């Protein structure tokens with residue numbers, strides 16, 4: 274099998290795995306308005322999706338030092354699937370005063 278075909282097969286297989294997953298994952302919405310994450314602190318479980326909805330006219334990020342980094346363009350939303358349990362503080366790289374907290378249970 275050619276490499277490209279193999280990659281395609283793997284992609285199809287992983288997509289099916291995600292679709293067939295019986296885990297009841299939740300979607301948790303965090304709004305960004307006037308440089309504030311709201312709610313500032315949310316609880317989630319591994320596998321849940323966090324959606325940041327940016328109502329501001331400038332870009333923000335949800336960034337964990339040494340961890341993940343999500344770019345949220347102006348007037349857009351971005352999402353991330355929570356992969357690890359634990360408590361994390363995140364902030365916006367452009368506005369370090371913007372702070373959020375995530376409590377993730379397994």
Ligand SMILES: [Cu+2]
Nearest residue numbers: 333365367368
């Ligand atoms: Cu920001």
